[in-house]
Amino acid sequence: MTSEATTSVPTRQIAFDYDRAVVALHGTRRSTAESLVAGIPFGQSEDDDDWLGHGIYFWEYAPQQAWWWAERRYGKQDAAVVGALVRLGRCIDLLDPSNAELLAQAHRDLELALKSAGQQLKNNANTHKYRDCAVFNYLFAKLSQSNLEVESARAVFVPLKAGKGLPRLWDRIGVFRGAHIQLSVREPNNILAVWPVRKDGRYGKDQ
Numbered sequence: 366m367t368s369e370a371t372t373s374v375p376t377r378q379i380a381f382d383y384d385r386a387v388v389a390l391h392g393t394r395r396s397t398a399e400s401l402v403a404g405i406p407f408g409q410s411e412d413d414d415d416w417l418g419h420g421i422y423f424w425e426y427a428p429q430q431a432w433w434w435a436e437r438r439y440g441k442q443d444a445a446v447v448g449a450l451v452r453l454g455r456c457i458d459l460l461d462p463s464n465a466e467l468l469a470q471a472h473r474d475l476e477l478a479l480k481s482a483g484q485q486l487k488n489n490a491n492t493h494k495y496r497d498c499a500v501f502n503y504l505f506a507k508l509s510q511s512n513l514e515v516e517s518a519r520a521v522f523v524p525l526k527a528g529k530g531l532p533r534l535w536d537r538i539g540v541f542r543g544a545h546i547q548l549s550v551r552e553p554n555n556i557l558a559v560w561p562v563r564k565d566g567r568y569g570k571d572q
Contacts, residue, residue, distance in 0.1 A: 383453035389423030389548050390562060391447050392435030398445035401559050409551075416494035417518040418501025420549030421556070423449065425519070427545045428566035448568060450558040451550055455513065457504070459520035471504035491525075505551070516552035521545070 393401070401407060407421045415422070424430045428446060435444035457464050476486050487495040505515050524532065524543040532542040550556060561570045 383456045383458060386450050386452045386557065387548070388426045389449050389451045390426065390428050390431035391423050391449060392431040392438065393445055393447065394439050394443050395445040398447045398561060401447050402561055406553055407556065414493040414495050414498055415549070416497040416522070417520060417547065417549035418498055418505055420518065420551045421553065423451065423548040423550065425546035425548055428562050430545050431562070432564055446562040448560050448562045449556050451517070451548060452555045452557055453519065454516035454552060454555050457515055457518040468500065468504060471507065472500045475500055475503045516550070516555050518549045518551070520547060522547050
């Protein structure tokens with residue numbers, strides 16, 4: 366239904382090709398990391414709560430953040446991190462104000478489309494970003510209809526601290542504990558190289 370709904374998303378305004386590459390980190394299991402370094406393709410996440418929509422998720426150069434996540438997810442014995450050189454290409458970069466407005470318009474359009482069909486956009490739930498995922502995927506689909514295939518999405522993530530609001534270092538400072546930049550890569554060919562990353566952030570396997 367949503368892919369056929371009318372939209373006011375201004376596709377011609379998108380800053381659509383970021384001709385640069387970034388170093389990105391991906392937390393995973395040891396066996397998976399070895400396969401990725403050997404050339405096996407990354408698997409794309411298609412969960413309904415992926416906050417940047419469906420794609421392959423990375424932290425933009427933040428090895429300690431990647432290790433923290435991997436150890437929390439897989440345990441210290443089985444955790445691993447790989448580095449990758451990622452070309453952003455046609456990117457929904459939310460550090461670009463025009464793309465932020467593009468996403469906001471997609472949110473308004475999707476809410477209206479669902480309302481007209483007697484449906485309701487699902488809300489986010491703490492770490493489960495159902496609404497975010499739906500809006501990003503809707504925007505990707507609308508752009509695809511205009512022959513604009515999105516290759517990546519990029520945004521700053523600021524984690525919420527349960528019961529205490531945003532984890533600012535102190536009152537009114539613009540620095541937050543745990544803030545980082547995440548990437549969601551939709552085009553696997555934009556992953557140009559992959560390598561193992563040690564816990565101290567250096568490249569190569571731990572000795």
